[in-house]
Amino acid sequence: MSFRSHRPPDRDAYHHGNLREALIETVLDLIGKHGPAGFSYADVARAAGVSPAAPYRHFRDRNALMAEVARRGFERFAEDLEAAWNQGRPDPVAAMDACGRAYLAFARREPAFYSAMFGAGASATDDPALRAAADRAFGVLRRAAEAVSATYPGPERPPALMVALHLWAEAHGIASLFLSPEGLRRGIPMTAEELLEAALLVYLKGLGGR
Amino acid sequence: MSFRSHRPPDRDAYHHGNLREALIETVLDLIGKHGPAGFSYADVARAAGVSPAAPYRHFRDRNALMAEVARRGFERFAEDLEAAWNQGRPDPVAAMDACGRAYLAFARREPAFYSAMFGAGASATDDPALRAAADRAFGVLRRAAEAVSATYPGPERPPALMVALHLWAEAHGIASLFLSPEGLRRGIPMTAEELLEAALLVYLKGLGGR
DNA sequence: TGTACATCAGTGAACGCGCGTTCACTGATGTAC
DNA sequence: TGTACATCAGTGAACGCGCGTTCACTGATGTAC
Numbered sequence: 001m002s003f004r005s006h007r008p009p010d011r012d013a014y015h016h017g018n019l020r021e022a023l024i025e026t027v028l029d030l031i032g033k034h035g036p037a038g039f040s041y042a043d044v045a046r047a048a049g050v051s052p053a054a055p056y057r058h059f060r061d062r063n064a065l066m067a068e069v070a071r072r073g074f075e076r077f078a079e080d081l082e083a084a085w086n087q088g089r090p091d092p093v094a095a096m097d098a099c100g101r102a103y104l105a106f107a108r109r110e111p112a113f114y115s116a117m118f119g120a121g122a123s124a125t126d127d128p129a130l131r132a133a134a135d136r137a138f139g140v141l142r143r144a145a146e147a148v149s150a151t152y153p154g155p156e157r158p159p160a161l162m163v164a165l166h167l168w169a170e171a172h173g174i175a176s177l178f179l180s181p182e183g184l185r186r187g188i189p190m191t192a193e194e195l196l197e198a199a200l201l202v203y204l205k206g207l208g209g210r
Numbered sequence: 211m212s213f214r215s216h217r218p219p220d221r222d223a224y225h226h227g228n229l230r231e232a233l234i235e236t237v238l239d240l241i242g243k244h245g246p247a248g249f250s251y252a253d254v255a256r257a258a259g260v261s262p263a264a265p266y267r268h269f270r271d272r273n274a275l276m277a278e279v280a281r282r283g284f285e286r287f288a289e290d291l292e293a294a295w296n297q298g299r300p301d302p303v304a305a306m307d308a309c310g311r312a313y314l315a316f317a318r319r320e321p322a323f324y325s326a327m328f329g330a331g332a333s334a335t336d337d338p339a340l341r342a343a344a345d346r347a348f349g350v351l352r353r354a355a356e357a358v359s360a361t362y363p364g365p366e367r368p369p370a371l372m373v374a375l376h377l378w379a380e381a382h383g384i385a386s387l388f389l390s391p392e393g394l395r396r397g398i399p400m401t402a403e404e405l406l407e408a409a410l411l412v413y414l415k416g417l418g419g420r
Numbered sequence: 421t422g423t424a425c426a427t428c429a430g431t432g433a434a435c436g437c438g439c440g441t442t443c444a445c446t447g448a449t450g451t452a453c
Numbered sequence: 454t455g456t457a458c459a460t461c462a463g464t465g466a467a468c469g470c471g472c473g474t475t476c477a478c479t480g481a482t483g484t485a486c
Contacts, residue, residue: 019429037247042472054430056474118386158412165388165398166380166409173383176328178375188375199376199413202368206416229462250439264463266441 020058031112073113074133081140092147107175152208230268241322277337283323284343291350302357317385362418
């Protein structure tokens with residue numbers, strides 16, 4: 001009767017054992033369809049094909065589920081940024097530019113994650129794990145800013161934290177104003193990536209004499 | 211019996227005649243207390259002291275009410291930016307800097323309006339009046355960018371639209387990341403205003419030789 | 421290998437609640453004569 | 454100035470619904486012997 005191994009979870013078994021994962025994927029799906037506030041906790045259960053009580057085995061309430069989605073989003077986001085940074089190769093400025101592109105690529109490719117991370121949802125303050133993940137992502141930008149800053153001669157070296165904050169704000173501003181579903185971008189004759197890259201080039205030029 | 215003029219609306223009369231205004235103010239109050247998604251249409255009626263059916267006389271549904279709040283927010287926002295721009299005096303760069311400060315001052319002073327305008331709420335696309343008001347506000351930044359752009363000598367004159375978009379994105383990015391209730395700004399050793407002003411100075415320096 | 425048992429993920433029925441919306445209505449306001 | 458009437462803003466009761474959450478339960482899984 002039990003001729004199958006129980007290790008690989010059977011996706012349609014009574015105890016399918018991966019409901020936690022299924023709920024998270026369902027949330028991403030629902031955010032994509034209805035926005036981060038457009039569905040109830042019961043909706044998630046229904047869409048995942050379980051009873052409305054089942055999710056309580058895994059998440060205290062809807063907020064806890066959304067926070068976990070946001071946390072995972074920040075983890076992936078940090079990985080993407082880290083990969084784009086590529087330890088500052090071939091050179092810090094080019095690598096920072098790659099970070100900017102990776103930032104927008106993530107917001108474009110994973111709008112559901114992005115809106116769970118920055119949208120109406122979580123607001124990191126409470127959840128330490130979420131905050132830590134967000135810090136990890138920002139940490140990549142900060143290290144990039146430090147490396148770029150260090151390329152300027154001592155007397156005119158800009159504060160790395162400031163540079164990181166400027167970059168983050170510009171990237172986030174562009175992502176939330178011009179990437180979102182038809183948000184406010186009509187008649188803008190360039191892509192978000194071009195816009196950010198241009199901003200970065202002007203900014204870096206303004207930082208020093210180079 | 212009717213010894214009082216009926217022109218000035220009696221705030222506590224049966225037909226108080228300014229329920230529309232009262233609802234809008236109530237929404238601002240509720241956004242301040244519970245965020246832009248933290249209350250129902252019935253809550254608004256309750257908080258305004260009328261029956262749950264009363265708001266339907268003035269707004270088709272909750273969305274229509276929120277859109278009107280956002281629209282008014284953009285109108286005021288445009289006025290503030292316009293005043294800060296002050297027709298480019300004393301000079302375009304200083305006036306644009308004033309616009310930046312006015313941008314953040316508005317987001318700081320009117321967080322309820324700001325989140326109705328850019329937050330989880332409206333998403334301009336549908337409502338033409340809302341879109342027009344948003345355009346009016348952006349128009350001020352655009353004209354400012356044109357005036358600043360025109361101060362650069364012809365060959366290196368930057369596209370004004372691009373400059374306006376960069377400024378808007380940076381200001382919005384800073385406002386939404388670092389102004390919101392304890393959002394992500396811990397351990398940042400400067401105010402949002404200082405951060406934006408520094409970004410603007412670096413950026414303008416980067417635009418040309420000045 | 422087989423049996424008894426503990427574990428625990430998911431069930432499904434139930435609850436009280438507040439929602440959005442409708443409806444016929446009331447009564448104050450403003451106007452016509 | 455007074456009276457009759459139309460207008461219409463707000464009432465309050467009612468509706469069906471889906472929500473979040475709880476509960477005792479069931480039955481598959483994994484383990485101890």
